[in-house]
Amino acid sequence: MSDILLDFNNVTMQFGGVTALSEVTLQISRGEILGLIGPNGAGKTTCFNVMTGVYSPTIGSVTFNGQSMAGLKRFEITKAGIARTFQNIRLFSQMTAVENVMVGADARKKSSVGGAILRTPRQRREENEARERAMELLTFMGISDRANNAARNLPYGYQRRLEIARALATEPQLLCLDEPAAGFNPAEKQELNELILKIREQGYTVLLIEHDMNVVMKVSDRVAVLDFGKKIADGLPADIRSNPDVIAAYLGVDDNAS
Protein backbone atom coordinates (compact mmCIF):
# COMPACT_ATOMS: atom_id res chain seq x y z
CA MET A 1 0.00 0.00 0.00
CA SER A 2 3.06 2.16 -0.05
CA ASP A 3 2.83 3.88 -3.39
CA ILE A 4 -0.64 3.95 -4.86
CA LEU A 5 -0.76 5.15 -8.44
CA LEU A 6 -4.45 4.79 -9.15
CA ASP A 7 -7.12 4.81 -6.50
CA PHE A 8 -10.54 3.71 -7.56
CA ASN A 9 -12.70 4.66 -4.64
CA ASN A 10 -16.17 3.21 -4.26
CA VAL A 11 -17.07 3.75 -7.89
CA THR A 12 -20.61 3.14 -9.09
CA MET A 13 -21.44 3.57 -12.75
CA GLN A 14 -25.01 3.52 -13.95
CA PHE A 15 -26.36 3.76 -17.46
CA GLY A 16 -30.03 4.59 -17.10
CA GLY A 17 -31.35 1.74 -15.00
CA VAL A 18 -28.38 -0.54 -15.61
CA THR A 19 -25.69 -0.64 -12.99
CA ALA A 20 -22.48 -1.58 -14.76
CA LEU A 21 -20.22 -1.05 -11.76
CA SER A 22 -21.33 -1.18 -8.18
CA GLU A 23 -19.18 0.21 -5.39
CA VAL A 24 -15.91 -0.97 -6.83
CA THR A 25 -12.84 -0.09 -4.84
CA LEU A 26 -9.53 -0.89 -6.42
CA GLN A 27 -5.97 0.28 -6.02
CA ILE A 28 -3.06 -0.04 -8.38
CA SER A 29 0.41 0.34 -6.90
CA ARG A 30 3.23 1.83 -8.85
CA GLY A 31 5.24 -0.73 -10.78
CA GLU A 32 2.85 -3.64 -10.51
CA ILE A 33 0.94 -5.58 -13.11
CA LEU A 34 -2.67 -5.81 -12.06
CA GLY A 35 -4.87 -8.28 -13.87
CA LEU A 36 -8.54 -7.44 -14.03
CA ILE A 37 -10.69 -10.39 -14.97
CA GLY A 38 -14.30 -11.38 -14.97
CA PRO A 39 -16.85 -13.13 -17.14
CA ASN A 40 -18.44 -11.39 -20.11
CA GLY A 41 -20.41 -8.35 -19.07
CA ALA A 42 -18.80 -8.18 -15.65
CA GLY A 43 -17.90 -4.53 -16.10
CA LYS A 44 -14.21 -4.78 -16.98
CA THR A 45 -14.35 -2.47 -19.95
CA THR A 46 -16.63 -0.05 -18.11
CA CYS A 47 -14.07 0.02 -15.34
CA PHE A 48 -11.48 0.84 -17.93
CA ASN A 49 -13.56 3.52 -19.55
CA VAL A 50 -14.12 5.23 -16.23
CA MET A 51 -10.38 5.20 -15.61
CA THR A 52 -9.51 6.70 -18.97
CA GLY A 53 -12.18 9.34 -18.79
CA VAL A 54 -14.56 7.99 -21.39
CA TYR A 55 -17.24 7.95 -18.68
CA SER A 56 -17.31 9.84 -15.45
CA PRO A 57 -18.57 7.76 -12.53
CA THR A 58 -22.10 8.20 -11.20
CA ILE A 59 -20.87 7.91 -7.64
CA GLY A 60 -17.35 7.65 -6.25
CA SER A 61 -14.05 9.05 -7.36
CA VAL A 62 -10.92 8.15 -9.24
CA THR A 63 -7.63 9.53 -8.03
CA PHE A 64 -4.50 9.18 -10.11
CA ASN A 65 -1.15 10.04 -8.64
CA GLY A 66 -2.91 11.84 -5.82
CA GLN A 67 -4.82 14.01 -8.28
CA SER A 68 -8.58 13.77 -8.74
CA MET A 69 -9.63 12.81 -12.25
CA ALA A 70 -13.02 14.44 -11.93
CA GLY A 71 -13.73 16.95 -14.69
CA LEU A 72 -10.61 16.19 -16.68
CA LYS A 73 -11.10 15.88 -20.42
CA ARG A 74 -9.97 12.72 -22.11
CA PHE A 75 -6.81 14.15 -23.61
CA GLU A 76 -5.95 15.69 -20.25
CA ILE A 77 -6.19 12.28 -18.63
CA THR A 78 -3.76 10.98 -21.25
CA LYS A 79 -1.42 13.84 -20.42
CA ALA A 80 -1.80 13.08 -16.73
CA GLY A 81 -0.28 9.70 -17.53
CA ILE A 82 -2.89 7.07 -18.34
CA ALA A 83 -2.74 5.40 -21.74
CA ARG A 84 -4.82 2.61 -23.14
CA THR A 85 -5.30 0.19 -25.96
CA PHE A 86 -8.64 -0.94 -27.32
CA GLN A 87 -10.37 -4.29 -27.16
CA ASN A 88 -11.41 -3.95 -30.80
CA ILE A 89 -8.37 -2.47 -32.50
CA ARG A 90 -8.76 1.23 -33.19
CA LEU A 91 -5.72 2.35 -35.09
CA PHE A 92 -5.59 5.30 -37.46
CA SER A 93 -5.83 2.99 -40.42
CA GLN A 94 -4.91 5.50 -43.11
CA MET A 95 -1.68 6.43 -41.40
CA THR A 96 1.55 4.48 -41.42
CA ALA A 97 2.63 2.51 -38.37
CA VAL A 98 5.26 5.07 -37.45
CA GLU A 99 2.79 7.94 -37.85
CA ASN A 100 0.35 6.18 -35.55
CA VAL A 101 2.98 6.03 -32.85
CA MET A 102 3.99 9.63 -33.53
CA VAL A 103 0.43 10.75 -32.79
CA GLY A 104 0.93 9.24 -29.34
CA ALA A 105 4.32 10.90 -28.95
CA ASP A 106 2.79 14.23 -29.99
CA ALA A 107 0.79 14.21 -26.76
CA ARG A 108 3.94 15.45 -25.00
CA LYS A 109 4.85 18.00 -27.64
CA LYS A 110 3.97 21.65 -27.73
CA SER A 111 4.56 23.01 -31.22
CA SER A 112 1.45 23.86 -33.16
CA VAL A 113 0.35 25.69 -36.30
CA GLY A 114 2.77 28.61 -36.09
CA GLY A 115 5.73 26.36 -35.41
CA ALA A 116 4.81 24.06 -38.28
CA ILE A 117 4.43 26.88 -40.82
CA LEU A 118 7.66 28.61 -39.83
CA ARG A 119 9.44 25.33 -39.11
CA THR A 120 10.97 26.73 -35.96
CA PRO A 121 13.96 25.00 -34.37
CA ARG A 122 11.74 23.73 -31.57
CA GLN A 123 9.26 22.27 -34.04
CA ARG A 124 12.03 20.49 -35.94
CA ARG A 125 13.53 19.17 -32.72
CA GLU A 126 10.16 17.90 -31.51
CA GLU A 127 9.46 16.33 -34.90
CA ASN A 128 12.77 14.46 -34.82
CA GLU A 129 12.24 13.40 -31.23
CA ALA A 130 8.78 12.08 -32.01
CA ARG A 131 10.01 10.13 -35.01
CA GLU A 132 12.98 8.67 -33.16
CA ARG A 133 10.87 7.73 -30.17
CA ALA A 134 8.29 6.13 -32.48
CA MET A 135 10.94 4.06 -34.21
CA GLU A 136 12.39 3.03 -30.85
CA LEU A 137 9.00 1.84 -29.69
CA LEU A 138 8.33 -0.04 -32.93
CA THR A 139 11.67 -1.77 -32.49
CA PHE A 140 10.87 -2.50 -28.86
CA MET A 141 7.58 -4.07 -29.93
CA GLY A 142 9.35 -6.00 -32.67
CA ILE A 143 7.41 -4.47 -35.55
CA SER A 144 9.84 -1.92 -36.96
CA ASP A 145 10.18 -3.84 -40.23
CA ARG A 146 6.73 -2.58 -41.22
CA ALA A 147 7.15 0.95 -39.88
CA ASN A 148 6.22 2.60 -43.17
CA ASN A 149 3.26 0.43 -44.01
CA ALA A 150 -0.28 1.68 -43.65
CA ALA A 151 -1.71 0.50 -40.35
CA ARG A 152 -4.67 -1.14 -42.06
CA ASN A 153 -2.35 -3.37 -44.10
CA LEU A 154 -0.53 -4.76 -41.10
CA PRO A 155 -1.15 -8.33 -39.94
CA TYR A 156 -3.41 -8.69 -36.93
CA GLY A 157 -0.64 -9.38 -34.45
CA TYR A 158 1.25 -6.32 -35.64
CA GLN A 159 -1.83 -4.17 -35.23
CA ARG A 160 -2.23 -5.28 -31.63
CA ARG A 161 1.40 -4.49 -30.90
CA LEU A 162 1.15 -1.19 -32.73
CA GLU A 163 -1.67 -0.19 -30.40
CA ILE A 164 0.57 -0.86 -27.42
CA ALA A 165 3.42 1.10 -29.03
CA ARG A 166 1.10 4.04 -29.69
CA ALA A 167 -0.09 3.99 -26.07
CA LEU A 168 3.50 3.81 -24.75
CA ALA A 169 4.45 6.78 -26.91
CA THR A 170 2.24 9.03 -24.79
CA GLU A 171 4.71 8.39 -21.94
CA PRO A 172 2.15 7.00 -19.53
CA GLN A 173 2.71 6.04 -15.92
CA LEU A 174 -0.15 3.58 -16.16
CA LEU A 175 -0.66 1.48 -19.27
CA CYS A 176 -4.09 -0.08 -19.59
CA LEU A 177 -4.33 -3.03 -21.95
CA ASP A 178 -7.85 -4.04 -22.93
CA GLU A 179 -7.78 -7.72 -23.90
CA PRO A 180 -4.46 -7.56 -25.74
CA ALA A 181 -4.43 -11.34 -26.30
CA ALA A 182 -7.80 -11.48 -28.03
CA GLY A 183 -7.49 -13.49 -31.22
CA PHE A 184 -3.94 -14.66 -30.50
CA ASN A 185 -2.77 -18.25 -30.80
CA PRO A 186 -0.85 -19.82 -27.90
CA ALA A 187 2.56 -18.96 -29.33
CA GLU A 188 1.55 -15.35 -29.82
CA LYS A 189 0.12 -15.24 -26.31
CA GLN A 190 3.44 -16.45 -25.00
CA GLU A 191 5.22 -13.65 -26.84
CA LEU A 192 2.71 -11.17 -25.49
CA ASN A 193 3.37 -12.35 -21.94
CA GLU A 194 7.06 -11.71 -22.37
CA LEU A 195 6.33 -8.35 -23.90
CA ILE A 196 4.15 -7.27 -21.00
CA LEU A 197 6.85 -8.27 -18.54
CA LYS A 198 9.38 -6.37 -20.62
CA ILE A 199 7.15 -3.30 -20.55
CA ARG A 200 6.97 -3.46 -16.78
CA GLU A 201 10.76 -3.73 -16.59
CA GLN A 202 10.87 -0.38 -18.35
CA GLY A 203 9.12 1.09 -15.34
CA TYR A 204 5.52 1.18 -16.48
CA THR A 205 2.63 0.13 -14.30
CA VAL A 206 0.28 -2.13 -16.21
CA LEU A 207 -3.41 -2.78 -15.85
CA LEU A 208 -4.34 -5.83 -17.83
CA ILE A 209 -7.89 -6.69 -18.70
CA GLU A 210 -7.96 -10.13 -20.11
CA HIS A 211 -10.21 -13.04 -20.76
CA ASP A 212 -7.46 -15.54 -21.11
CA MET A 213 -6.62 -16.94 -17.70
CA ASN A 214 -3.27 -18.24 -18.86
CA VAL A 215 -2.06 -14.78 -19.75
CA VAL A 216 -3.45 -13.12 -16.66
CA MET A 217 -2.21 -15.68 -14.18
CA LYS A 218 1.28 -15.80 -15.65
CA VAL A 219 2.08 -12.12 -15.82
CA SER A 220 -0.01 -10.47 -13.10
CA ASP A 221 1.39 -9.66 -9.70
CA ARG A 222 -2.10 -9.30 -8.40
CA VAL A 223 -5.51 -10.12 -9.82
CA ALA A 224 -8.87 -8.47 -9.20
CA VAL A 225 -12.08 -10.20 -10.23
CA LEU A 226 -15.29 -8.49 -11.24
CA ASP A 227 -18.63 -10.20 -11.53
CA PHE A 228 -21.91 -8.41 -12.30
CA GLY A 229 -20.26 -5.06 -11.66
CA LYS A 230 -18.98 -6.00 -8.21
CA LYS A 231 -15.48 -6.80 -7.13
CA ILE A 232 -15.60 -10.32 -5.75
CA ALA A 233 -11.93 -11.01 -5.16
CA ASP A 234 -8.55 -9.29 -5.14
CA GLY A 235 -5.28 -11.03 -4.41
CA LEU A 236 -2.34 -13.04 -5.63
CA PRO A 237 -2.94 -15.11 -8.77
CA ALA A 238 -2.55 -18.36 -6.86
CA ASP A 239 -5.17 -17.36 -4.31
CA ILE A 240 -7.55 -16.19 -7.01
CA ARG A 241 -7.24 -19.50 -8.78
CA SER A 242 -8.52 -21.35 -5.76
CA ASN A 243 -11.03 -18.75 -4.63
CA PRO A 244 -14.46 -20.46 -4.56
CA ASP A 245 -16.33 -17.26 -5.52
CA VAL A 246 -14.18 -16.81 -8.58
CA ILE A 247 -14.61 -20.42 -9.62
CA ALA A 248 -18.34 -20.07 -9.16
CA ALA A 249 -18.43 -16.88 -11.22
CA TYR A 250 -16.44 -18.39 -14.06
CA LEU A 251 -17.65 -21.97 -14.09
CA GLY A 252 -20.99 -21.69 -12.39
CA VAL A 253 -21.73 -23.54 -9.18
CA ASP A 254 -21.22 -27.23 -9.55
CA ASP A 255 -24.44 -29.02 -8.64
CA ASN A 256 -22.63 -32.26 -7.96
CA ALA A 257 -20.17 -30.68 -5.61
CA SER A 258 -19.81 -32.82 -2.55
Add this chain to the structure above:
Amino acid sequence: MSTIGNAFAPVRDAMDSVGDAFQRMNKWQKYSFYAIVVIALYLAPFWTDIPVLGQIIDTPGTQFSTVLNDQVIIFVLVALGLNVVVGLAGLLDLGYVGFYAVGAYVTAILTSEHGNLPWLLSLPIAVVVSMLFGVILGAPTLRLRGDYLAIVTLGFGEIIRLTAKNMDWLGASRGISNIKKPPSILGLKFGVLDPKPYYYVGLTLVLIVVFVLHRLEYSRVGRAWVAIREDEDAAELMGVHTFKFKLWAFTIGAAVGGLAGVHYAGKVGFINPDNFPLQLSILFLAAVVLGGSGNMYGAILGGILVAYVPERLRNFADKRVFVFGVVLVLMMVFRPEGILPKRVGDEHKRRRRSAQKEGVAQ
Protein backbone atom coordinates in the same frame (compact mmCIF):
# COMPACT_ATOMS: atom_id res chain seq x y z
CA MET B 1 -16.42 -3.53 -59.17
CA SER B 2 -12.93 -2.17 -59.47
CA THR B 3 -12.47 -2.93 -63.15
CA ILE B 4 -12.87 0.71 -64.04
CA GLY B 5 -10.95 1.68 -60.93
CA ASN B 6 -8.14 -0.50 -62.27
CA ALA B 7 -8.12 1.53 -65.44
CA PHE B 8 -6.19 4.03 -63.34
CA ALA B 9 -3.52 1.46 -62.52
CA PRO B 10 -1.22 2.15 -65.49
CA VAL B 11 -1.46 5.87 -64.77
CA ARG B 12 -0.64 5.16 -61.15
CA ASP B 13 2.34 3.00 -62.10
CA ALA B 14 3.64 5.63 -64.47
CA MET B 15 3.31 8.23 -61.73
CA ASP B 16 5.03 5.94 -59.27
CA SER B 17 7.97 5.56 -61.64
CA VAL B 18 8.18 9.31 -61.92
CA GLY B 19 7.92 9.55 -58.15
CA ASP B 20 10.70 7.00 -57.65
CA ALA B 21 12.93 8.73 -60.17
CA PHE B 22 12.21 11.95 -58.31
CA GLN B 23 13.25 10.41 -55.00
CA ARG B 24 16.52 9.29 -56.51
CA MET B 25 17.37 12.83 -57.55
CA ASN B 26 19.71 14.87 -55.43
CA LYS B 27 18.83 18.15 -53.84
CA TRP B 28 19.86 20.36 -56.78
CA GLN B 29 18.12 18.18 -59.33
CA LYS B 30 14.98 18.42 -57.24
CA TYR B 31 15.19 22.19 -57.01
CA SER B 32 15.75 22.46 -60.76
CA PHE B 33 12.73 20.24 -61.30
CA TYR B 34 10.57 22.45 -59.08
CA ALA B 35 11.87 25.51 -60.90
CA ILE B 36 10.95 24.09 -64.31
CA VAL B 37 7.45 23.16 -63.12
CA VAL B 38 6.91 26.60 -61.62
CA ILE B 39 8.14 28.37 -64.75
CA ALA B 40 5.92 26.17 -66.91
CA LEU B 41 2.97 27.08 -64.71
CA TYR B 42 3.69 30.79 -64.96
CA LEU B 43 3.81 30.37 -68.74
CA ALA B 44 0.45 28.57 -68.75
CA PRO B 45 -1.41 31.45 -70.46
CA PHE B 46 0.87 30.86 -73.47
CA TRP B 47 0.33 27.11 -73.64
CA THR B 48 -2.28 27.69 -76.33
CA ASP B 49 0.53 28.87 -78.64
CA ILE B 50 2.05 25.40 -78.64
CA PRO B 51 1.19 23.65 -81.90
CA VAL B 52 -1.39 20.82 -81.69
CA LEU B 53 -1.45 20.72 -77.88
CA GLY B 54 -2.53 24.34 -77.85
CA GLN B 55 -5.51 23.53 -80.05
CA ILE B 56 -6.52 20.69 -77.78
CA ILE B 57 -6.43 22.63 -74.54
CA ASP B 58 -7.78 25.95 -75.82
CA THR B 59 -11.20 26.85 -74.52
CA PRO B 60 -13.86 27.84 -77.03
CA GLY B 61 -15.71 31.07 -76.45
CA THR B 62 -13.54 32.26 -73.57
CA GLN B 63 -9.94 33.35 -73.58
CA PHE B 64 -7.77 30.55 -72.19
CA SER B 65 -6.03 32.78 -69.65
CA THR B 66 -9.39 34.06 -68.43
CA VAL B 67 -10.42 30.49 -67.72
CA LEU B 68 -7.10 29.91 -66.00
CA ASN B 69 -7.55 32.81 -63.64
CA ASP B 70 -11.28 33.17 -63.09
CA GLN B 71 -12.01 29.48 -62.92
CA VAL B 72 -8.95 27.32 -62.40
CA ILE B 73 -7.06 29.46 -59.89
CA ILE B 74 -10.15 30.13 -57.84
CA PHE B 75 -11.18 26.49 -57.76
CA VAL B 76 -7.67 25.28 -56.98
CA LEU B 77 -7.33 27.72 -54.08
CA VAL B 78 -10.71 26.79 -52.71
CA ALA B 79 -10.09 23.06 -53.15
CA LEU B 80 -6.79 23.41 -51.27
CA GLY B 81 -8.52 25.09 -48.35
CA LEU B 82 -11.51 22.79 -48.32
CA ASN B 83 -9.22 19.77 -48.49
CA VAL B 84 -7.82 20.71 -45.08
CA VAL B 85 -11.31 20.72 -43.58
CA VAL B 86 -12.90 17.80 -45.42
CA GLY B 87 -9.94 15.77 -46.62
CA LEU B 88 -7.56 15.95 -43.68
CA ALA B 89 -9.69 16.62 -40.63
CA GLY B 90 -12.74 14.82 -42.01
CA LEU B 91 -15.21 17.61 -41.19
CA LEU B 92 -17.92 17.79 -43.80
CA ASP B 93 -18.36 21.47 -44.64
CA LEU B 94 -21.21 22.28 -47.02
CA GLY B 95 -21.05 26.03 -46.54
CA TYR B 96 -17.53 26.72 -47.64
CA VAL B 97 -18.72 29.35 -50.10
CA GLY B 98 -19.46 31.43 -46.99
CA PHE B 99 -15.74 31.98 -46.31
CA TYR B 100 -15.12 32.71 -49.96
CA ALA B 101 -17.86 35.35 -49.77
CA VAL B 102 -16.45 36.81 -46.55
CA GLY B 103 -13.03 37.25 -48.19
CA ALA B 104 -14.55 38.91 -51.24
CA TYR B 105 -16.86 41.16 -49.22
CA VAL B 106 -14.16 42.33 -46.81
CA THR B 107 -12.03 43.39 -49.76
CA ALA B 108 -15.02 45.06 -51.38
CA ILE B 109 -15.91 46.95 -48.22
CA LEU B 110 -12.38 48.06 -47.44
CA THR B 111 -11.35 49.14 -50.90
CA SER B 112 -14.60 50.54 -52.25
CA GLU B 113 -17.82 50.66 -50.26
CA HIS B 114 -16.58 51.92 -46.91
CA GLY B 115 -12.90 52.54 -47.33
CA ASN B 116 -10.12 53.38 -49.65
CA LEU B 117 -7.45 50.87 -48.75
CA PRO B 118 -5.30 49.37 -51.49
CA TRP B 119 -6.11 45.80 -52.50
CA LEU B 120 -2.85 44.47 -51.13
CA LEU B 121 -3.61 45.82 -47.66
CA SER B 122 -7.14 44.46 -47.73
CA LEU B 123 -5.77 40.98 -48.39
CA PRO B 124 -4.32 40.21 -44.94
CA ILE B 125 -7.28 41.89 -43.25
CA ALA B 126 -9.73 39.81 -45.27
CA VAL B 127 -7.83 36.62 -44.48
CA VAL B 128 -7.86 37.40 -40.75
CA VAL B 129 -11.57 38.25 -40.85
CA SER B 130 -12.27 34.98 -42.67
CA MET B 131 -10.36 33.15 -39.95
CA LEU B 132 -12.46 34.91 -37.34
CA PHE B 133 -15.56 33.71 -39.13
CA GLY B 134 -14.06 30.22 -39.08
CA VAL B 135 -13.75 30.49 -35.30
CA ILE B 136 -17.23 31.98 -34.94
CA LEU B 137 -18.75 29.14 -36.93
CA GLY B 138 -16.47 26.45 -35.56
CA ALA B 139 -16.42 27.16 -31.83
CA PRO B 140 -20.07 26.34 -31.18
CA THR B 141 -20.57 23.78 -33.94
CA LEU B 142 -17.47 21.60 -33.90
CA ARG B 143 -18.91 19.67 -30.97
CA LEU B 144 -21.32 18.27 -33.51
CA ARG B 145 -20.32 15.38 -35.69
CA GLY B 146 -20.94 14.14 -39.19
CA ASP B 147 -24.35 14.96 -40.59
CA TYR B 148 -25.14 17.58 -37.97
CA LEU B 149 -22.03 19.55 -38.74
CA ALA B 150 -22.82 19.34 -42.46
CA ILE B 151 -26.27 20.83 -41.92
CA VAL B 152 -25.01 23.66 -39.71
CA THR B 153 -22.32 24.62 -42.22
CA LEU B 154 -24.88 24.46 -45.01
CA GLY B 155 -26.88 27.02 -43.05
CA PHE B 156 -23.79 29.17 -42.55
CA GLY B 157 -23.19 29.52 -46.28
CA GLU B 158 -26.76 30.63 -46.81
CA ILE B 159 -26.72 33.02 -43.84
CA ILE B 160 -23.70 34.81 -45.26
CA ARG B 161 -25.32 35.16 -48.69
CA LEU B 162 -28.69 36.27 -47.31
CA THR B 163 -27.08 38.72 -44.92
CA ALA B 164 -25.19 40.30 -47.79
CA LYS B 165 -28.37 40.42 -49.80
CA ASN B 166 -30.42 42.13 -47.12
CA MET B 167 -27.96 44.51 -45.49
CA ASP B 168 -27.73 47.84 -47.18
CA TRP B 169 -24.33 48.39 -45.56
CA LEU B 170 -23.09 45.40 -47.60
CA GLY B 171 -24.58 46.72 -50.80
CA ALA B 172 -27.66 44.53 -50.57
CA SER B 173 -28.64 42.84 -53.82
CA ARG B 174 -27.13 45.51 -56.01
CA GLY B 175 -23.69 44.41 -54.78
CA ILE B 176 -20.49 46.41 -54.52
CA SER B 177 -18.62 47.76 -57.49
CA ASN B 178 -15.32 49.55 -58.12
CA ILE B 179 -13.35 47.13 -56.02
CA LYS B 180 -9.66 48.00 -56.22
CA LYS B 181 -7.33 45.88 -58.28
CA PRO B 182 -3.94 44.52 -57.27
CA PRO B 183 -1.12 47.09 -57.44
CA SER B 184 0.88 47.42 -60.62
CA ILE B 185 4.26 45.97 -59.82
CA LEU B 186 7.01 44.44 -61.94
CA GLY B 187 5.52 46.07 -64.98
CA LEU B 188 2.26 44.19 -64.63
CA LYS B 189 -0.83 46.22 -65.43
CA PHE B 190 -4.04 45.10 -63.81
CA GLY B 191 -6.63 46.24 -66.28
CA VAL B 192 -9.89 44.91 -67.57
CA LEU B 193 -8.85 43.20 -70.77
CA ASP B 194 -5.74 41.20 -69.98
CA PRO B 195 -6.28 38.47 -67.36
CA LYS B 196 -2.64 37.34 -67.36
CA PRO B 197 -1.40 39.61 -64.54
CA TYR B 198 -4.21 38.35 -62.32
CA TYR B 199 -3.25 34.81 -63.17
CA TYR B 200 0.33 35.49 -62.07
CA VAL B 201 -0.89 36.87 -58.76
CA GLY B 202 -3.29 33.94 -58.33
CA LEU B 203 -0.65 31.36 -59.13
CA THR B 204 1.68 33.00 -56.62
CA LEU B 205 -1.04 32.74 -53.98
CA VAL B 206 -1.58 29.07 -54.87
CA LEU B 207 2.13 28.33 -54.53
CA ILE B 208 2.32 30.05 -51.16
CA VAL B 209 -0.74 28.14 -49.94
CA VAL B 210 0.69 24.84 -51.18
CA PHE B 211 3.93 25.57 -49.36
CA VAL B 212 2.21 26.43 -46.07
CA LEU B 213 -0.27 23.55 -46.21
CA HIS B 214 2.46 21.09 -47.06
CA ARG B 215 4.35 22.10 -43.95
CA LEU B 216 1.23 21.82 -41.84
CA GLU B 217 0.28 18.43 -43.24
CA TYR B 218 3.63 16.88 -42.37
CA SER B 219 3.74 18.07 -38.79
CA ARG B 220 2.10 17.38 -35.47
CA VAL B 221 -0.87 19.41 -36.68
CA GLY B 222 -1.40 17.35 -39.83
CA ARG B 223 -1.09 14.11 -37.92
CA ALA B 224 -3.64 15.31 -35.40
CA TRP B 225 -6.06 16.15 -38.24
CA VAL B 226 -5.75 12.77 -39.89
CA ALA B 227 -6.02 10.99 -36.54
CA ILE B 228 -9.25 12.89 -35.85
CA ARG B 229 -10.58 11.94 -39.28
CA GLU B 230 -9.70 8.29 -38.77
CA ASP B 231 -11.06 7.86 -35.25
CA GLU B 232 -11.92 10.90 -33.22
CA ASP B 233 -12.38 9.06 -29.92
CA ALA B 234 -9.15 7.14 -30.24
CA ALA B 235 -7.34 10.35 -31.16
CA GLU B 236 -8.61 12.09 -28.07
CA LEU B 237 -7.62 9.15 -25.88
CA MET B 238 -4.12 9.35 -27.37
CA GLY B 239 -3.84 12.90 -26.11
CA VAL B 240 -4.96 14.86 -29.17
CA HIS B 241 -6.78 18.03 -28.17
CA THR B 242 -9.43 17.26 -30.77
CA PHE B 243 -11.49 20.42 -30.41
CA LYS B 244 -8.49 22.68 -30.74
CA PHE B 245 -7.21 20.97 -33.86
CA LYS B 246 -10.64 20.79 -35.45
CA LEU B 247 -10.97 24.50 -34.89
CA TRP B 248 -7.55 25.06 -36.44
CA ALA B 249 -8.58 23.03 -39.48
CA PHE B 250 -11.69 25.15 -39.82
CA THR B 251 -9.77 28.38 -39.35
CA ILE B 252 -7.04 27.55 -41.82
CA GLY B 253 -9.60 26.32 -44.33
CA ALA B 254 -11.49 29.58 -43.84
CA ALA B 255 -8.32 31.61 -44.40
CA VAL B 256 -7.65 29.95 -47.74
CA GLY B 257 -11.29 30.27 -48.78
CA GLY B 258 -11.19 33.94 -47.87
CA LEU B 259 -7.98 34.38 -49.82
CA ALA B 260 -9.70 32.97 -52.90
CA GLY B 261 -12.49 35.49 -52.34
CA VAL B 262 -10.02 38.38 -52.18
CA HIS B 263 -8.44 37.30 -55.44
CA TYR B 264 -11.83 36.95 -57.07
CA ALA B 265 -12.99 40.38 -55.91
CA GLY B 266 -9.76 42.00 -57.10
CA LYS B 267 -10.18 40.53 -60.56
CA VAL B 268 -13.86 41.10 -61.26
CA GLY B 269 -14.10 44.46 -59.47
CA PHE B 270 -17.77 43.91 -58.81
CA ILE B 271 -19.52 41.42 -56.55
CA ASN B 272 -23.08 40.80 -55.52
CA PRO B 273 -24.71 38.12 -53.37
CA ASP B 274 -25.61 36.02 -56.40
CA ASN B 275 -21.92 35.30 -56.97
CA PHE B 276 -21.97 33.09 -53.89
CA PRO B 277 -24.76 30.56 -54.33
CA LEU B 278 -25.09 27.28 -52.50
CA GLN B 279 -24.31 25.52 -55.76
CA LEU B 280 -20.77 26.83 -55.54
CA SER B 281 -20.28 25.08 -52.18
CA ILE B 282 -21.37 21.85 -53.80
CA LEU B 283 -18.99 22.34 -56.72
CA PHE B 284 -16.12 23.12 -54.35
CA LEU B 285 -16.83 19.91 -52.47
CA ALA B 286 -17.14 18.00 -55.74
CA ALA B 287 -13.69 19.25 -56.74
CA VAL B 288 -12.11 17.91 -53.55
CA VAL B 289 -13.93 14.59 -53.61
CA LEU B 290 -13.40 14.05 -57.33
CA GLY B 291 -9.69 14.79 -57.18
CA GLY B 292 -8.93 12.76 -54.09
CA SER B 293 -9.99 13.89 -50.66
CA GLY B 294 -7.09 14.00 -48.23
CA ASN B 295 -4.41 14.47 -50.85
CA MET B 296 -3.44 18.06 -51.56
CA TYR B 297 -2.38 17.25 -55.12
CA GLY B 298 -5.59 15.32 -55.67
CA ALA B 299 -7.56 18.35 -54.55
CA ILE B 300 -5.59 20.56 -56.94
CA LEU B 301 -6.34 18.17 -59.79
CA GLY B 302 -10.01 18.11 -58.81
CA GLY B 303 -10.10 21.90 -58.75
CA ILE B 304 -8.53 22.08 -62.20
CA LEU B 305 -10.94 19.53 -63.66
CA VAL B 306 -14.11 20.97 -62.17
CA ALA B 307 -13.11 24.44 -63.32
CA TYR B 308 -11.61 23.69 -66.70
CA VAL B 309 -13.57 20.82 -68.22
CA PRO B 310 -16.94 22.62 -68.36
CA GLU B 311 -15.23 25.53 -70.15
CA ARG B 312 -13.50 23.21 -72.59
CA LEU B 313 -16.82 21.53 -73.35
CA ARG B 314 -18.68 24.79 -73.76
CA ASN B 315 -19.67 23.74 -77.27
CA PHE B 316 -21.86 21.15 -75.63
CA ALA B 317 -23.11 23.76 -73.21
CA ASP B 318 -26.59 22.36 -72.71
CA LYS B 319 -25.36 18.86 -71.96
CA ARG B 320 -22.23 19.52 -69.94
CA VAL B 321 -23.85 19.74 -66.53
CA PHE B 322 -25.54 16.42 -67.24
CA VAL B 323 -22.24 14.86 -68.29
CA PHE B 324 -20.56 16.26 -65.19
CA GLY B 325 -23.25 14.70 -63.02
CA VAL B 326 -22.92 11.32 -64.69
CA VAL B 327 -19.14 11.41 -64.28
CA LEU B 328 -19.50 12.18 -60.58
CA VAL B 329 -21.95 9.33 -60.05
CA LEU B 330 -19.69 6.89 -61.90
CA MET B 331 -16.72 8.06 -59.88
CA MET B 332 -18.52 7.45 -56.63
CA VAL B 333 -19.47 3.95 -57.74
CA PHE B 334 -16.17 2.83 -59.20
CA ARG B 335 -13.57 4.95 -57.53
CA PRO B 336 -14.98 6.58 -54.41
CA GLU B 337 -11.54 7.57 -53.15
CA GLY B 338 -11.16 10.05 -56.04
CA ILE B 339 -8.81 10.18 -58.99
CA LEU B 340 -5.66 10.76 -57.00
CA PRO B 341 -6.13 9.56 -53.44
CA LYS B 342 -3.39 9.86 -50.88
CA ARG B 343 -1.07 6.93 -50.88
CA VAL B 344 -0.33 5.75 -47.38
CA GLY B 345 2.74 3.68 -46.66
CA ASP B 346 5.32 2.20 -48.98
CA GLU B 347 3.70 -1.19 -49.64
CA HIS B 348 3.31 -0.40 -53.33
CA LYS B 349 7.07 -0.20 -53.74
CA ARG B 350 7.59 -3.69 -52.45
CA ARG B 351 4.70 -5.04 -54.49
CA ARG B 352 6.05 -3.47 -57.65
CA ARG B 353 9.57 -4.64 -56.94
CA SER B 354 8.40 -8.22 -56.52
CA ALA B 355 6.29 -7.89 -59.67
CA GLN B 356 9.38 -6.72 -61.53
CA LYS B 357 11.37 -9.65 -60.18
CA GLU B 358 8.73 -12.06 -61.42
CA GLY B 359 8.91 -10.39 -64.78
CA VAL B 360 12.66 -10.99 -64.86
CA ALA B 361 12.26 -14.60 -63.77
CA GLN B 362 9.90 -15.29 -66.64
